[in-house]
Amino acid sequence: MTPEQVERAAKIAMIQIGEGEAEILAKELTEIIDYVSMVKDVDTEGVPPTIHVLPISNVMREDEASSFGNREGLLSQAPETENGHFKVPRII
Amino acid sequence: MYDKYQPVIGLEVHVELKTKSKIFCTCPVAFGCEPNTNVCPVCGGLPGSLPVLNKEVVNMAIKLGLAVNCQIAEYTDFYRKNYFYPDLPSNYQITQGDDPICAKGHLEVDTDGVKTKVGITRIHMEEDAGKLVHSGDTISTSQYAMADFNRTGTPLLEIVSEPDIRSAAEARAYLEQLKAIVEYLDISDCKMEEGSLRCDANISVMPKGSDVYGTRVEVKNLNSFKAVQKAIEYEIYRQMCALEDGTPLYQETRTWDDGKGVTLSMRSKESAQDYRYFPDPNLPPVYVSREWVDGIRESLPEMPKERKARLIELGLPEYDAKIITSSKAMADYFDACYEKYQEAKAISNWMMGDLSAALNSAGQDFKNSPVTPDMLVELLKFIADDTISGKIAKTVFEEAFQTGKAPGEIVKEKGLVQIKDTGAIGEMVDQVIAANPQSVTDYQAGKKQAIGFLVGQVMKLSQGKANPGMVNKLLQEKLSE
Ligand SMILES: [Zn+2]
Numbered sequence: 383m384t385p386e387q388v389e390r391a392a393k394i395a396m397i398q399i400g401e402g403e404a405e406i407l408a409k410e411l412t413e414i415i416d417y418v419s420m421v422k423d424v425d426t427e428g429v430p431p432t433i434h435v436l437p438i439s440n441v442m443r444e445d446e447a448s449s450f451g452n453r454e455g456l457l458s459q460a461p462e463t464e465n466g467h468f469k470v471p472r473i474i
Numbered sequence: 475m476y477d478k479y480q481p482v483i484g485l486e487v488h489v490e491l492k493t494k495s496k497i498f499c500t501c502p503v504a505f506g507c508e509p510n511t512n513v514c515p516v517c518g519g520l521p522g523s524l525p526v527l528n529k530e531v532v533n534m535a536i537k538l539g540l541a542v543n544c545q546i547a548e549y550t551d552f553y554r555k556n557y558f559y560p561d562l563p564s565n566y567q568i569t570q571g572d573d574p575i576c577a578k579g580h581l582e583v584d585t586d587g588v589k590t591k592v593g594i595t596r597i598h599m600e601e602d603a604g605k606l607v608h609s610g611d612t613i614s615t616s617q618y619a620m621a622d623f624n625r626t627g628t629p630l631l632e633i634v635s636e637p638d639i640r641s642a643a644e645a646r647a648y649l650e651q652l653k654a655i656v657e658y659l660d661i662s663d664c665k666m667e668e669g670s671l672r673c674d675a676n677i678s679v680m681p682k683g684s685d686v687y688g689t690r691v692e693v694k695n696l697n698s699f700k701a702v703q704k705a706i707e708y709e710i711y712r713q714m715c716a717l718e719d720g721t722p723l724y725q726e727t728r729t730w731d732d733g734k735g736v737t738l739s740m741r742s743k744e745s746a747q748d749y750r751y752f753p754d755p756n757l758p759p760v761y762v763s764r765e766w767v768d769g770i771r772e773s774l775p776e777m778p779k780e781r782k783a784r785l786i787e788l789g790l791p792e793y794d795a796k797i798i799t800s801s802k803a804m805a806d807y808f809d810a811c812y813e814k815y816q817e818a819k820a821i822s823n824w825m826m827g828d829l830s831a832a833l834n835s836a837g838q839d840f841k842n843s844p845v846t847p848d849m850l851v852e853l854l855k856f857i858a859d860d861t862i863s864g865k866i867a868k869t870v871f872e873e874a875f876q877t878g879k880a881p882g883e884i885v886k887e888k889g890l891v892q893i894k895d896t897g898a899i900g901e902m903v904d905q906v907i908a909a910n911p912q913s914v915t916d917y918q919a920g921k922k923q924a925i926g927f928l929v930g931q932v933m934k935l936s937q938g939k940a941n942p943g944m945v946n947k948l949l950q951e952k953l954s955e
Contacts, residue, residue, distance in 0.1 A: 394748055396558055433551050433753040441758050445530035447495035447502040450514030457510065459520070466509040467607065467620030470560035 383412045480682045481710045483639035489631045489662045490670040496627035497601050498525030509622035517627035519564030531629040534661040536770045539576030541655050546767045550575045551759040555749045561604040574598035585647040593636030602628040642706035654778045657802040679713040689723040695730045705730040794822040803840040810847035832875045844878050853881040866890050893940045903948045906931045
């Protein structure tokens with residue numbers, strides 16, 4: 383992994399990295415990827431990708447509505463609110 | 475220029491489903507509520523909360539898939555589409571990946587009588603985002619925005635068409651017919667103005683005869699059927715001009731400015747979005763049994779195409795049947811009338827004429843028409859048995875539309891029952907003959923058209939209530955005496 387790739391990954395994940403950190407992370411991440419790459423040696427011919435780690439499927443609920451009822455609790459988790467809204471930075 | 479180029483159009487349509495609860499949590503799906511009152515830790519994107527799929531969303535997706543000839547997947551799962559935007563509290567939208575619930579369908583489209591087949595690539599389930607309200611007067615002067623997550627997690631179906639559409643009119647026809655199907659299935663309100671039906675268009679233009687598509691432009695912000703058609707027309711024209719002039723076209727997203735009637739560039743795709751799709755580990759996959767699909771297939775209501783065929787069998791011309799079945803509310807209204815009165819053409823004439831005009835100008839629709847099917851049938855029966863004249867019927871209709879009173883009541887109250895008594899009409903005819911000697915002389919001298927004036931005078935005297943046929947006959951008899 384190159385420092386440029388690290389910077390791009392950080393940018394799209396909105397993670398700030400400091401001066402010189404990209405080089406260090408690139409080296410460390412390359413080592414991790416190399417290590418994990420050993421799974422490539424496993425023959426996966428005919429094995430479907432694992433979408434879910436547990437052997438469960440069709441977990442669904444009936445269409446019934448009920449309100450959470452704690453708006454103030456939710457709003458209290460936000461840095462800033464106004465008139466029952468979450469205040470967020472302007473876009474554009 | 476138009477005969478040198480071939481437009482290629484595909485539509486992405488989003489339909490908001492009218493389930494009781496959201497797609498992955500039990501928050502109510504409701505509009506016009508106080509901000510953030512229909513939000514919970516799941517749709518609010520709080521860490522540690524777990525989504526659980528609403529089965530009804532899958533049912534609705536299968537319904538639509540069957541109605542547009544799709545294959546229903548035996549296996550389907552959910553993916554995360556990752557991006558940062560303040561209307562998306564979890565920083566990802568749960569949508570579907572390579573295994574959508576429905577794929578490979580098609581819609582038969584009738585564009586002003588020309589029939590084409592538009593392929594449907596896929597239909598997938600996903601969640602809607604929240605709404606942002608900007609502070610200040612405009613987006614550009616606002617300092618911050620305020621987020622309301624009531625809409626977050628509302629179930630959506632996205633219907634992606636193949637690039638099979640060749641004109642703006644065909645795109646509009648496709649969208650209108652898709653909307654009619656969704657309405658018939660009763661799975662969405664389908665109001666473009668309110669955002670429960672949304673449409674984005676992918677448009678490119680290539681030289682006729684070529685099989686290499688041109689540069690594709692995505693147009694957003696199409697808030698009405700008219701906007702869809704106008705925006706596509708404009709975009710085709712813009713791209714053809716660019717090809718003619720040799721100015722470059724960019725693969726980009728453009729927004730439709732309805733006021734100015736133009737598309738404007740939103741952002742270039744030079745920093746192509748990387749959504750890092752991956753399977754949502756919190757949602758196990760869904761296996762759709764054939765029994766499940768068959769059960770839904772059996773419960774499907776009559777679709778516009780079959781309904782149209784049925785109305786033609788009842789005796790309606792194809793044109794009438796097409797107009798009436800283009801909206802479910804209108805078709806239901808027709809059926810309610812026909813059940814009580816089996817004169818299909820008389821019903822469709824009034825529905826497509828006076829009733830449609832009155833509803834349009836009052837901003838109402840057939841679902842909540844002040845003149846109910848029962849009232850319209852009562853009126854039609856009065857006309858058929860000569861209780862009132864066609865002209866009086868229009869007056870009665872207007873009164874019924876304004877007041878909601880039954881036609882029978884209005885006719886009685888206002889004494890509008892048609893006069894069919896020979897003696898009473900005869901008296902009026904005599905009066906008119908006496909008062910218009912000149913016309914009488916003209917008629918007797920061979921100017922047969924003079925009788926029209928005299929009939930009019932008798933009708934006026936009777937306040938429109940005399941039977942016109944009888945007036946005519948009596949006048950002729952008396953004038954040739
Ligand atoms: Zn919720």
